[in-house]
Amino acid sequence: MLRTPAAVQDAERHTAHNYHPLPVVISSAEGSWVTDVDGRRYLDCLAGYSALNFGHRHPALIAAAHAQLDKLTLTSRAFVHDQFADFCRELAALCGKELVLPMNTGAEAVETGIKVARKWGYQVKGVPAGQANIVVAEGNFHGRTTTIVSFSTDSDARADFGPYTPGFRIVPYGDLAALAEAVDEQTVAVLLEPIQGEQGVVVPPEGYLPGVRRLCDERNVLFVADEIQSGLGRTGATFACEQEGVVPDMYLLGKALGGGIVPVSAVAADTDVLGVLRPGQHGSTFGGNPLACAVATEVVRLLATGEFQRRSAELGERLHAGLRALVGSGLVAVRGRGLWAGLDIDPALMSGREACERLMERGVLAKDTHGSTIRLAPPLVITAEEIDHAVAQLAAVLAG
Numbered sequence: 001m002l003r004t005p006a007a008v009q010d011a012e013r014h015t016a017h018n019y020h021p022l023p024v025v026i027s028s029a030e031g032s033w034v035t036d037v038d039g040r041r042y043l044d045c046l047a048g049y050s051a052l053n054f055g056h057r058h059p060a061l062i063a064a065a066h067a068q069l070d071k072l073t074l075t076s077r078a079f080v081h082d083q084f085a086d087f088c089r090e091l092a093a094l095c096g097k098e099l100v101l102p103m104n105t106g107a108e109a110v111e112t113g114i115k116v117a118r119k120w121g122y123q124v125k126g127v128p129a130g131q132a133n134i135v136v137a138e139g140n141f142h143g144r145t146t147t148i149v150s151f152s153t154d155s156d157a158r159a160d161f162g163p164y165t166p167g168f169r170i171v172p173y174g175d176l177a178a179l180a181e182a183v184d185e186q187t188v189a190v191l192l193e194p195i196q197g198e199q200g201v202v203v204p205p206e207g208y209l210p211g212v213r214r215l216c217d218e219r220n221v222l223f224v225a226d227e228i229q230s231g232l233g234r235t236g237a238t239f240a241c242e243q244e245g246v247v248p249d250m251y252l253l254g255k256a257l258g259g260g261i262v263p264v265s266a267v268a269a270d271t272d273v274l275g276v277l278r279p280g281q282h283g284s285t286f287g288g289n290p291l292a293c294a295v296a297t298e299v300v301r302l303l304a305t306g307e308f309q310r311r312s313a314e315l316g317e318r319l320h321a322g323l324r325a326l327v328g329s330g331l332v333a334v335r336g337r338g339l340w341a342g343l344d345i346d347p348a349l350m351s352g353r354e355a356c357e358r359l360m361e362r363g364v365l366a367k368d369t370h371g372s373t374i375r376l377a378p379p380l381v382i383t384a385e386e387i388d389h390a391v392a393q394l395a396a397v398l399a400g
């Protein structure tokens with residue numbers, strides 16, 4: 001008898017229903033593949049929303065975690081530990097920034113970015129106390145805290161969680177004129193995803209990110225790039241901003257930084273920005289802990305080789321070519337960059353959820369987002385043959 005149905009029910013019983021998972025119960029994984037409790041294998045084309053860029057249980061990352069587990073796991077930042085300096089130095093170098101501030105989840109990195117931008121606004125730019133505003137984009141996804149959902153435009157994410165945090169202005173994504181209009185003397189930051197992941201891997205029009213950079217320079221505003229999902233190799237470069245020739249003032253990083261093992265996030269910026277924080281003004285018990293640093297240092301070293309960015313760029317071409325061939329045969333549109341794709345399925349055919357269920361039956365795991373859109377974000381260790389396999393399964397699902 002299959003164990004999956006009972007295991008799915010069991011997983012629901014004592015859980016708040018804040019997720020609607022596909023009915024698959026995973027018990028082990030390696031590389032691009034996961035295995036369920038009944039021994040069935042699936043190609044993982046979600047990769048933990050890009051937290052598994054290096055695949056499941058990458059040997060170098062697992063080795064770093066094991067070695068660290070045997071030595072030291074937590075100190076708190078009340079003391080310095082021996083994994084901290086290497087991590088901060090190497091991540092700062094990867095980002096081309098002077099300083100980093102380690103946290104845990106992506107939402108914490110975003111909150112940190114907001115706090116730093118506001119403090120910079122008051123202390124460096126000279127914004128009058130309590131007047132700072134931050135401009136964000138429609139369709140954003142930056143996390144789930146009460147402040148972050150305050151400037152979400154997704155009613156599921158936002159409704160009934162007020163009162164909302166003031167100090168944010170929302171403009172259409174990709175619209176430079178609207179952005180220029182929204183920025184005023186009290187604007188301390190423009191906070192954007194260089195590609196909007198949760199919105200369906202939405203790539204802004206060419207010239208938008210350089211335009212944002214120019215505007216921020218002209219108006220003395222920080223450009224804060226949320227690269228939590230787009231960064232660290234996903235789009236075929238270390239940062240999605242890089243592909244537009246843009247360097248933001250602040251990078252927000254997370255997901256893949258933890259190597260799929262532990263939550264690790266960070267803010268990276270130069271001293272004139274991140275240097276505004278003094279002891280007692282921000283922190284986290286677990287942020288920058290020894291286990292996190294040991295794993296994340298190894299992540300940074302993997303990225304420093306350039307191999308994963310290259311794989312993502314080259315294999316991304318193959319993925320997008322395969323997907324583009326399905327436009328008109330069940331797909332309405334395909335977007336994305338590198339090994340990251342948002343697909344709009346013809347809504348007359350099926351919903352995104354239905355497509356993901358059918359893909360699952362064919363041994364491919366993906367995740368729907370709004371309506372009939374699904375996302376593909378396989379681990380960057382995926383092979384050309386595995387990409388072809390995923391595209392073939394999708395073609396079969398669309399063919400009904």
Ligand SMILES: Cc1ncc(COP(=O)(O)O)c(C=O)c1O
Pocket residue numbers: 049105106107108110141142143144193197198226227228229230254255
């Ligand atoms: C762009 C972006 N920012 C922030 C977050 C929040 O990260 P976390 O779920 O680790 O809090 C996400 C998560 O999907 C994201 O995609």
